[in-house]
Amino acid sequence: MSAAEPAKSGTYKGLKLTNTLTRQKENFQAIDDSNVRLYVCGPTVYDFAHIGNARPAIVFDVLYRLLRHLYGVDHVTYARNITDVDDKINARALRDFPDMELNEAIAKVTKKTADQYHKDVAALGTLEPSHEPRATEHITGMIQMIEDLVAKGHAYVADTADGGEVLFDTVSMPDYGGLSKRKLDEQIAGARIAVDNHKKNPGDFVLWKLSSPEEPGWDSPWGRGRPGWHIECSVMSEHHLGKVFDIHGGGLDLIFPHHENEIAQSRCAHGTKTMSNYWVHNGFVQIEGKKMSKSEGNFFTIRELLETENFGGRKWPGEVLRLAMLMTHYKEPIDFSVRKLEEAENLLGKWPDPIETDVPPAAEVLDALNDDLNTAAAIQALHSLAGEAGKDPAKLAVYSASAALLGVHPVQADLSGIDETAIQAAIDARLNALNAKNWAEADQIRADLTSQGILLKDSKDSETGARITTWEVKR
Known part of the structure; x- marks a missing residue:
């Protein structure tokens, strides 16, 4: 072991995680209990985040909350980056602002997109990370790491007409492919296209590339250029978490090539x-049983789900989106559907309003989360707690602490500015529709109210059997 590489010396506190590196569920032991370190790949801010991007934001927020519970709020460091230099950003800037100077257009695109991402994930109930580094803030560190790799024989300046492109030499690393379990010789044998003339090996990847005068760029020993995608996270994670840290997370789609190349x-x-002792990856998101794609017409951004009626004909509150995501284990693919959202909304409608409390969460909820973030089992346990809390107010505190650990914490909203007369009129109209057996109209009224954060609860009068509808506002 290198002198620069710390050992796992922390105390085992009951958490088990499936480590992609070993394909095993392992006991989690931190390098340092006083500073448990988590890094998650964040968005490339060229477009609004889609619902697939919401899953890692939510999953690793739960892990962050759990680590804070186990080790203490002040003993966990969570870094989630923003990639704000990328050819997709350049293309978006040219498309949206063709008459604007490119750097100014890029700044406009990245600010708008990053601001929307922050708004979206806040609505999903995620905590802010400890650090949110941006790629453009770490160019100097990237240049330094590339120089180190060249000096150590792991990278080379490509033999091109212009020069200036630096590539990582995959053959220089004998065990390259350990995360994805792809052997280098298999990659070469299976290559379907001819190797670029300037590459030594098919799997070699870009660390630095030249920029044209019209493209964003920084001065470097190889000419004015910009970094490749993978080098960004290597540098940003080291800066905030050290050369070796505890957990690296992201979606399954990042295992290869991004995370493999980071390593x-x-x-x-x-x-x-x-690079990281534990690698944790969440599964893919499908929409109504199909892969999400713009060509299928089933591509939805988080903003669309929150603010428009493009999915299921209505808006969806952030806590409903979050709960629907957590009802499936993070490793499994999830079929994101209107039915699943309605199921999550129905659960939330049955749960009591939580209270502020400092009691510990229920053991059954904590045990489920400690077992490889089994949020599905944790939610089942939480539902049972909700039923008990509804019957016994003394149990409300434990329910509230358990809901907070999951981040599914529906709280009573501020009623100021609510038009109670209009709400009651809508409830009366719905009742008339139900009496007339106009189920479609009744459902539409309920959906309209829900999109405004107004949740209806139906019950029956114990003496007359008449329908009684009450309402509450959920944030």
Whole structure:
């Protein structure tokens, strides 16, 4: 083991995580209990985040909350980056602002998109990370790491007409492919296209590339250019969490090539046996049983789900989106559907309003989360607690603490500015529709109210059997 590489010396506190690196569920032990470190790949801010991007934001927020509970709020560091230099951003800036100077257009695109991302994930109930580094803030560190890789024989300047492109030499790392379990010789044998003339090997990837005068760029030993995608996270994670840290997270789609190449860069630059001790990846998101794509017409951004009626003909509150995501184990693919959202909304409608409390969460909820973030089991346990709390107010505190641990914490909203007369009129209209057996109109009225954050609860008068509808506002 390198002198630069710390060992797992922390106390086992009951948490088990499936480690993509070993394909095993392992006991989690931190490097340092006083500073447990988590890094998650954040958005590339060229477009609004889609519902697939919401899943890692929610999943790793639950892990962050759990780590804070186990180790203490002040002993967990969570870094989630923003990629704000990327060719997709350049293309979006040129498309949206063709008459604007490119750097100004890029700044406009990245600010608008990052601001919307922050608004979206806040609506999903996520905590702010400890650090949110941006790629453009760490260019100097990227240049330094690339220089180190070249000096150590793990990277080379490509032989091109213009020069200036630096590539990572995958053959220089004998165990390259350890995360994805892809052997380098298999990648070469299975290559379907001819190797670029300037590459030594098919799997070699870009660390630095030249920029044209019209493109954003920074001065470097290889000419004015910009970094490749993978080098960003290697540098930003080291800056905030160290050369070796505890947990690296992201979606399954990032295992190869992004996370594989992060590992290669970091290990070869620092001389360590690992970059992160645990690698955790969430599964894919399908929409109504199909892969999400714009060509299928089923591509939805978080903003659309929150603010428009493009999915299921209505808006969806953030807490409903969050709960629907957590009803499936993070490793499994999730079928995101109107039915699942309605199921989540129905659950929330049955749960009592929580209270502020400092009691510990229920053991059954904590045990479920400690078992590889089994949020599905935790929600089942929480539902049972909700039923008990509804019958016994003394149990409300434990329910509230358990809901907070999951981040599914529906709280009574401020009623100021609510038009109670209009709400009651809508409820009366719905009742008339139900009496007339006009189910479609009744459902539409309920959906309209829900989109405004007004949740209806139906019950029956114990003596007359008449329908009684009450309402509450949920944030």
